[in-house]
Amino acid sequence: MSFFLPLRFFYLCTGLIAGFVLAFFLPWLLVPMQVLLGATILLTGLDALLLYAPGQGGSQPVFGRRVLGDKLSNGDDNEVQLYLENRYRFGLRLEVIDEIPHQFQRRDVLFKASVQPGQTQVITYQLRPTKRGEYEFGAVNVYAASPLGLVRRRFRFDQNRMVPVYPSFLQMRQYELLAIHNRLTEVGVKRIRRVGQSMEFEQTRPYASGDDPRNINWKASARRATGGGNDTLVVNHFQDERAQQVYCLIDKGRVMRMPFEGLSLLDYAINATLVMSNIALIKHDKAGLVTFSNKPGATVPAERRPGHLRTLLEVLYRQKTQYLETDYERLYATVRAKIKQRSLLILFTNFETLQGMQRQLPYLRGLSKAHLLLVVFFENTELRTYLDAPAESTADVYNQTIAEKFQQEKRQIVLELQRYGIQALLTPPQLLTVNTINKYLEFKARGLI
Numbered sequence: 001m002s003f004f005l006p007l008r009f010f011y012l013c014t015g016l017i018a019g020f021v022l023a024f025f026l027p028w029l030l031v032p033m034q035v036l037l038g039a040t041i042l043l044t045g046l047d048a049l050l051l052y053a054p055g056q057g058g059s060q061p062v063f064g065r066r067v068l069g070d071k072l073s074n075g076d077d078n079e080v081q082l083y084l085e086n087r088y089r090f091g092l093r094l095e096v097i098d099e100i101p102h103q104f105q106r107r108d109v110l111f112k113a114s115v116q117p118g119q120t121q122v123i124t125y126q127l128r129p130t131k132r133g134e135y136e137f138g139a140v141n142v143y144a145a146s147p148l149g150l151v152r153r154r155f156r157f158d159q160n161r162m163v164p165v166y167p168s169f170l171q172m173r174q175y176e177l178l179a180i181h182n183r184l185t186e187v188g189v190k191r192i193r194r195v196g197q198s199m200e201f202e203q204t205r206p207y208a209s210g211d212d213p214r215n216i217n218w219k220a221s222a223r224r225a226t227g228g229g230n231d232t233l234v235v236n237h238f239q240d241e242r243a244q245q246v247y248c249l250i251d252k253g254r255v256m257r258m259p260f261e262g263l264s265l266l267d268y269a270i271n272a273t274l275v276m277s278n279i280a281l282i283k284h285d286k287a288g289l290v291t292f293s294n295k296p297g298a299t300v301p302a303e304r305r306p307g308h309l310r311t312l313l314e315v316l317y318r319q320k321t322q323y324l325e326t327d328y329e330r331l332y333a334t335v336r337a338k339i340k341q342r343s344l345l346i347l348f349t350n351f352e353t354l355q356g357m358q359r360q361l362p363y364l365r366g367l368s369k370a371h372l373l374l375v376v377f378f379e380n381t382e383l384r385t386y387l388d389a390p391a392e393s394t395a396d397v398y399n400q401t402i403a404e405k406f407q408q409e410k411r412q413i414v415l416e417l418q419r420y421g422i423q424a425l426l427t428p429p430q431l432l433t434v435n436t437i438n439k440y441l442e443f444k445a446r447g448l449i
Contacts, residue, residue, distance in 0.1 A: 004152040051153040055087030064157040073170035082123040086115040093145045099138025129165045130262035137161045168271035188434040207233035244449045245302040245343035246280040248273040252293040253326030255350040260429040269348035272433040292331045293322040328363040374423040
């Protein structure tokens with residue numbers, strides 16, 4: 001059904017009914033009310049004829065479509081555009097309702113627009129998914145009304161479209177562009193001064209202002225001066241050591257189901273893994289992936305071939321959290337069997353208590369003997385907010401004391417891991433990506449990988 005009567009029509013009918021009731025007591029009002037009734041019927045019929053007439057050139061009078069990508073980026077604001085075109089010979093007042101997937105739980109995707117004849121209009125809004133998977137969009141419903149506004153005609157476009165929600169590829173592209181242009185500091189990535197000599201000689205070149213004087217090649221400079229060259233000083237140019245293996249190990253156990261700002265800790269880890277893998281590839285390292293829980297997960301060998309990032313993206317898209325305790329012994333066996341070369345292992349997990357970490361410590365120490373292990377776990381930001389709030393009662397003081405105990409225990413976990421030579425990173429979920437990249441660049445600068 002495409003024929004609808006708007007509120008304006010019912011308001012007019014209400015006025016007519018009230019007028020006829022009044023005419024029962026004032027007979028002189030009967031004829032004017034009959035005229036108004038006839039005019040209303042005539043105008044309503046004319047309005048319907050106008051709306052159901054074909055558009056210019058015999059085409060469909062209103063055209064619309066939804067414009068969005070083939071996939072949505074999890075945890076990001078994804079832009080959606082509604083394209084509307086008026087092919088009538090008169091202006092339209094439009095109400096547009098987009099039937100978005102039920103996962104968003106939004107009831108405010110209604111827009112109003114006025115479009116002149118032969119003109120187009122684009123409505124733009126944002127959607128932020130918080131779960132990976134398939135999202136089904138319904139139709140774009142366009143309710144068109146002529147200047148009379150007594151009848152509305154509904155048009156439906158782009159019905160039943162399925163769009164997958166992938167890990168945060170928008171965030172990955174943002175970091176990729178900033179890395180290419182050496183602008184990562186804009187998102188909080190630190191400039192880290194290189195120490196040590198984990199570099200390979202590439203070539204010599206003329207000295208330029210700002211070069212490290214320690215890299216001056218005095219023998220080559222002397223030969224250049226003897227040969228009558230204009231630039232007497234020559235420096236050695238080095239390139240970073242390349243093709244190191246970087247593996248992200250993602251815990252899919254129940255501890256990663258905790259949500260923060262709509263996203264689970266697993267989704268934060270997956271988004272950070274995608275960005276981290278892309279940065280590693282840009283830095284000419286090899287990126288790999290291991291997921292684990294109470295049973296074996298996915299394993300992607302560390303490589304740096306074309307299309308490898310796409311492979312990682314597809315594998316990450318299919319990962320789901322489990323409800324059981326994570327088996328670190330199985331993780332240790334998997335790493336021993338699958339990763340033969342010394343690598344950087346970035347383990348995304350979550351420890352809430354020191355005792356919980358100590359149960360897994362033997363396996364973490366085993367991993368750190370053969371690899372550079374970085375254990376990344378999460379700070380409870382909601383607990384931090386609760387601690388920063390002023391205490392208004394004795395119960396609040398007790399509760400904040402218990403909360404501070406949990407916060408302190410997280411810091412003790414970091415110190416305990418460092419005591420055994422294991423790198424540790426305690427981070428808020430929102431800063432996970434930036435802090436992980438900072439650690440990776442720090443390890444590169446220190447020559448640890």
